[in-house]
Amino acid sequence: MKGFCLIILGVLAILGSVEGDLEMGFYGSSCPKAEKIVQDYVNQHVPNAPSLAAALIRMHFHDCFVRGCDGSVLLNFTSASGNQTEKVAVPNQTVRGFDFIDRLKSLLEAECPGIVSCADIVALAARDSIVLTGGPSWRVPTGRRDGLMSNASEALAQIPAPFDNITILTQKFANKSLDLKDLVLLSGAHTIGISHCPSFTNRLYNFTGVGDRDPTLDSEYADNLRSRKCRIQNDTTTIVEMDPGSRKTFDLSYYALLLKRRGLFESDSALTRNSNTLTFINQLLQGSIANFYTEFGLSMEKMGQIGVKTGTTGEIRRNCAVVNS
Incomplete structure (x- = not known):
């Protein structure tokens, strides 16, 4: 009976490490140094360019909202004739960090060729960069595989836009099995974000x-933006x-x-114009930073599992910008 109980406990421990088809420590045997390579590179370079943290978490968000977290946002082109990829879609034209992911991929290919997916690199780099800036950590189960397709029109339709109202935001999040709480929490990443004038100057002019x-x-904030920042409505710099x-x-x-x-x-x-989201904002402000970190991490973990490709679906790209030939 004692041996049987130990077996059951062992099975439960294994099941507890699995998130859907993803696993904590997925590369433990196939590429043991994978997660440390990502973390070390982030620790080495993000302090010299702290805005990369916001860029990488935004990339992760934009990737997951189109075709799931499969690295499709990284593709320059696919085999589909005449297909424009997500990179050229308006929501992604200001996404940065692609070269950073490419350099990480090169390091991982040198260590373990054909093992670590670009999608997992994006997810790990986003988490590690936020931690480095003093933000929260969260669990990143791995085992994502890279997608084979990328379509600009899908990115334009599915990625939440800065002009969206609460009805549209609610629907876009619901389409990805995310709720209003996730909407409020994931928007919290804007605490380290930056923008360019065309994303909001319609509100000023x-x-x-x-x-x-x-x-x-x-009105005071609007006046400051007009006089000190966006003096020209279409200022893109x-x-x-x-x-x-x-x-x-x-x-x-x-x-x-x-x-x-x-x-x-x-x-x-x-x-602030929806009673449920406003209530949750007030709850966050009345709580502790530790509670915000915990809640934010849970929503990030949830987002990171949207539509993941595992097993034999997709591939492990050799080059994050190009599907394997």
């Missing part, structure tokens, strides 16, 4: 088409902090700004 401002945006004064700190100040009507995007402001 021409909100309803008659040269007006968005009345839900704090100026960088604007989404959490002014706290961009390098992964904290709760983003949510405090929302309540002051200083969310940069319409999609940020939308979170």
Whole structure:
């Protein structure tokens, strides 16, 4: 009986390490140093370019929202004739960090050729870069495989946009089995985010088409954006902090700004005009940073398992930008 109990406990321990078809420590035997290679490279380079943390978590988010977390956002082209990939879609034209992922892939290919997927590299690098900036950690079960297709029109339709209202946001998240709580928590990554003027200047210059401002945006904040940042509506070079004064700190100040009507995007402001999301924002602000970190990590773990390809589905790309020939 004692031996039987030990066997059952062993089986339960194995099952407990599996997240769907992903596993914690998936590369433990096939490429034991994989996760450390990613972590060491992030630790070496992100401190010299701290904005990469926001870029990498955004890349992970955009990847998972189209065809699942399969590295499709990394592809330059696919075998489909005339197909434009996700990279050229408007939501991804300001995504950065592709060269960073390519360098990581080269290191992992040198260590374990054909073993570690690009999709897993993105997921691990996003987590490790946030940790390095003082933000939360979360479990990243691995075993994702890389997709074979990438389509710009899908990215445009499925990735939440800065202009989306709460109804559209709710539907886009629900399409990925994410709820309103996940919407609020994952938006919290904007605490370290940056943007360019075209993503929000309609709120400053021409909100309803008659040269007006968005009345839900704090007037002092709007004046500051117009006079000091986006003097020209279509300025594509100026960088604007989404959490002014706290961009390098992964904290709760983003949510405090929302309540002051200083969310940069319409999609940020939308979170305060739904009773459920507003209630959760207030709960986060009344709680501790540790609670926010825990909750954020759980939503990231949930997001990281959207539509994953495992087993024999997809492939392990040799080059993250190109499907294997």
